[in-house]
Amino acid sequence: MGNFKDRVTIYEVAKASGVSLATVSRVINKQSNVTQATRDKVNATIARLGYKPSALAQALATNRTTNIGVIIPSANYVYIANLLYGLTEVARANGFLISLFVTSHNKEEANRMLEKVITTHVDGAIIFDDELDEHDIAKVSSYNVPTIVINNNITDEKVGCVYFGYEHLLKKIVAAVLTREKNKKEVTFLHMENGGRLLSRMEKAFYEVHELLNKKAYSIMTDDSYTRTYDYFKRYFKTHRNPGYFIAYRDSLAKAVINAAKDNDLKVPEDIEVLSIIGTKYAHIMSPTISSMHIDMIEVGKTAVNMLSALIKHNLTEKAHKFESVYEKRESTLD
Amino acid sequence: MGNFKDRVTIYEVAKASGVSLATVSRVINKQSNVTQATRDKVNATIARLGYKPSALAQALATNRTTNIGVIIPSANYVYIANLLYGLTEVARANGFLISLFVTSHNKEEANRMLEKVITTHVDGAIIFDDELDEHDIAKVSSYNVPTIVINNNITDEKVGCVYFGYEHLLKKIVAAVLTREKNKKEVTFLHMENGGRLLSRMEKAFYEVHELLNKKAYSIMTDDSYTRTYDYFKRYFKTHRNPGYFIAYRDSLAKAVINAAKDNDLKVPEDIEVLSIIGTKYAHIMSPTISSMHIDMIEVGKTAVNMLSALIKHNLTEKAHKFESVYEKRESTLD
DNA sequence: TTGTAGGCGTTATCAG
DNA sequence: CTGATAACGCCTACAA
Numbered sequence: 001m002g003n004f005k006d007r008v009t010i011y012e013v014a015k016a017s018g019v020s021l022a023t024v025s026r027v028i029n030k031q032s033n034v035t036q037a038t039r040d041k042v043n044a045t046i047a048r049l050g051y052k053p054s055a056l057a058q059a060l061a062t063n064r065t066t067n068i069g070v071i072i073p074s075a076n077y078v079y080i081a082n083l084l085y086g087l088t089e090v091a092r093a094n095g096f097l098i099s100l101f102v103t104s105h106n107k108e109e110a111n112r113m114l115e116k117v118i119t120t121h122v123d124g125a126i127i128f129d130d131e132l133d134e135h136d137i138a139k140v141s142s143y144n145v146p147t148i149v150i151n152n153n154i155t156d157e158k159v160g161c162v163y164f165g166y167e168h169l170l171k172k173i174v175a176a177v178l179t180r181e182k183n184k185k186e187v188t189f190l191h192m193e194n195g196g197r198l199l200s201r202m203e204k205a206f207y208e209v210h211e212l213l214n215k216k217a218y219s220i221m222t223d224d225s226y227t228r229t230y231d232y233f234k235r236y237f238k239t240h241r242n243p244g245y246f247i248a249y250r251d252s253l254a255k256a257v258i259n260a261a262k263d264n265d266l267k268v269p270e271d272i273e274v275l276s277i278i279g280t281k282y283a284h285i286m287s288p289t290i291s292s293m294h295i296d297m298i299e300v301g302k303t304a305v306n307m308l309s310a311l312i313k314h315n316l317t318e319k320a321h322k323f324e325s326v327y328e329k330r331e332s333t334l335d
Numbered sequence: 336m337g338n339f340k341d342r343v344t345i346y347e348v349a350k351a352s353g354v355s356l357a358t359v360s361r362v363i364n365k366q367s368n369v370t371q372a373t374r375d376k377v378n379a380t381i382a383r384l385g386y387k388p389s390a391l392a393q394a395l396a397t398n399r400t401t402n403i404g405v406i407i408p409s410a411n412y413v414y415i416a417n418l419l420y421g422l423t424e425v426a427r428a429n430g431f432l433i434s435l436f437v438t439s440h441n442k443e444e445a446n447r448m449l450e451k452v453i454t455t456h457v458d459g460a461i462i463f464d465d466e467l468d469e470h471d472i473a474k475v476s477s478y479n480v481p482t483i484v485i486n487n488n489i490t491d492e493k494v495g496c497v498y499f500g501y502e503h504l505l506k507k508i509v510a511a512v513l514t515r516e517k518n519k520k521e522v523t524f525l526h527m528e529n530g531g532r533l534l535s536r537m538e539k540a541f542y543e544v545h546e547l548l549n550k551k552a553y554s555i556m557t558d559d560s561y562t563r564t565y566d567y568f569k570r571y572f573k574t575h576r577n578p579g580y581f582i583a584y585r586d587s588l589a590k591a592v593i594n595a596a597k598d599n600d601l602k603v604p605e606d607i608e609v610l611s612i613i614g615t616k617y618a619h620i621m622s623p624t625i626s627s628m629h630i631d632m633i634e635v636g637k638t639a640v641n642m643l644s645a646l647i648k649h650n651l652t653e654k655a656h657k658f659e660s661v662y663e664k665r666e667s668t669l670d
Numbered sequence: 671t672t673g674t675a676g677g678c679g680t681t682a683t684c685a686g
Numbered sequence: 687c688t689g690a691t692a693a694c695g696c697c698t699a700c701a702a
Binding site for chain 1: 695698
């Protein structure tokens with residue numbers, strides 16, 4: 001169509017409606033001190049010229065971008081998609097735009113993104129990235145950008161957090177399995193290198209219960225791939241026929257164990273029980289359905305934005321918000 | 336720590352290093368015409384003062400934001416998470432930041448977001464939203480923002496697209512089922528209100544093959560919920576014991592049919608076959624694995640950003656890129 | 671109620 | 687190689 005308008009500015013609108021810049025500015029910012037008549041006149045020429053204010057110039061002048069930066073390690077997980085969903089919903093409701101800073105599970109990249117968050121001039125940041133520690137976060141907040149950290153219990157003048165309570169529940173579950181009357185089983189933890197802070201915390205808790213109960217703790221080295229984990233356990237169960245209880249990080253990995261067990265004629269959950277730490281909606285669609293330790297990431301996202309929004313307005317009272325995980329018993333475990 | 340620096344500007348850096356604005360600007364933009372000596376001096380005070388350029392001011396001055404806007408209906412689907420993953424990966428590699436405009440499956444909201452894309456001054460936009468038609472897209476591009484549309488074959492001076500080839504494959508598959516020697520079955524389409532453009536196109540193709548082969552086409556009204564679909568089919572299969580072939584939009588809905596069939600002692604795929612149009616990684620984790628018509632959304636995302644990047648630089652040659660879906664035969668169908 | 675003028679932090683064009 | 691100075695598009699006292 002070749003019908004491209006050059007971007008029309010507030011100045012042209014002013015001239016075209018026979019008023020000054022200031023008046024147009026007042027109209028687009030819905031300030032009260034303008035006659036209805038001139039307001040109408042200005043609005044008319046705005047519509048006629050197709051004028052759209054430049055968020056850039058506005059931000060520069062007001063020092064507010066209505067933008068919030070979100071740092072995540074990758075967009076490619078269901079639970080992060082859920083988080084994003086919660087974030088975007090509440091952000092939209094509050095008139096915030098979300099800018100995505102993806103770090104690819106890489107400390108260097110993470111710090112580069114942190115810098116970019118600062119230069120980008122967001123009104124606030126939400127950080128969900130295990131690579132970044134307290135020290136890195138402090139750097140951002142020293143540039144005066146209010147920050148909410150997810151999955152890390154740290155707070156500061158400009159820093160709030162939402163963190164997860166998993167350990168207590170995990171210990172309780174494992175202790176029960178190790179000591180129950182019937183179906184007592186050895187518990188095995190699926191270890192991953194670079195599985196992140198949450199996984200490490202879980203593993204630590206796992207060892208602690210075992211120590212407390214004076215039992216031997218087992219762990220198996222896996223990685224974040226369904227296929228490789230499945231292949232591994234397919235061989236594993238050929239020689240390990242005794243009943244066992246397995247703890248995996250994701251439902252996809254839990255499913256790998258389950259499928260491998262079934263392929264070796266082991267019954268789930270009678271012989272092999274599997275618990276997933278993180279559970280997505282797929283956990284209760286699969287057969288058998290997979291027990292998990294649930295935290296609603298959509299809620300986490302919503303809470304994070306609400307907290308950030310309050311922090312920006314200097315009225316965040318509770319700087320740390322804990323999400324307690326809930327045991328969702330499904331078919332992959334006995335009780 | 337209360338150690339907040341007020342944002343330091345290029346002006347302060349200039350004064351502190353005894354040079355002018357212009358020189359500092361040259362340094363941070365890595366221009367060549369600066370002595371190594373002054374360059375070092377400036378860089379030193381930049382580090383000392385912790386100066387970060389304001390992307391805002393830069394954008395205003397250069398008229399480029401290095402931001403691309405992405406419009407999506409929701410972040411809460413696995414295939415959109417995949418798309419996002421592809422988008423963010425390539426965006427990062429090209430130095431672009433991604434701003435998320437989420438529309439919540441709502442035409443009004445979608446148009447509001449479109450406006451916002453314009454005011455936000457992004458360098459380009461990627462639109463994956465069924466609510467937006469050719470007319471709406473034209474509006475954006477009339478503001479001179481290069482746009483790539485996903486899942487809609489439209490192009491224009493400033494508009495490119497990546498669209499999907501599903502119909503041909505679907506017709507082929509359905510025709511085969513309707514006419515094969517053994518296991519001939521009736522085919523039923525899971526209809527959804529507001530299922531989006533893709534689903535409508537598929538349904539149309541579905542009816543067309545049936546008409547062509549002079550067969551009766553069946554469809555069942557469902558919605559985008561696993562639970563409700565499952566409940567429906569659980570009752571349905573109590574009275575419909577004859578073999579059948581079902582086509583669902585998502586793997587979660589396909590799984591609902593499969594689970595309901597099994598709960599009614601119908602065998603999958605012998606009695607009941609199920610094909611999912613969209614397939615995520617979960618499709619080949621579930622048991623039985625679910626046949627689907629695969630398009631790699633990660634690739635789609637990567638391609639979209641690459642095309643947009645070219646479009647921005649005025650050297651996009653192929654304005655329309657077609658992704659042909661591939662039949663991934665798994666355990667939920669016979670062949 | 672409306673207009674004038676200075677400022678937000680950079681870049682870019684000229685001179686020097 | 688470096689330094690003024692005018693944009694970039696808008697907001698906001700302060701005046702009128």
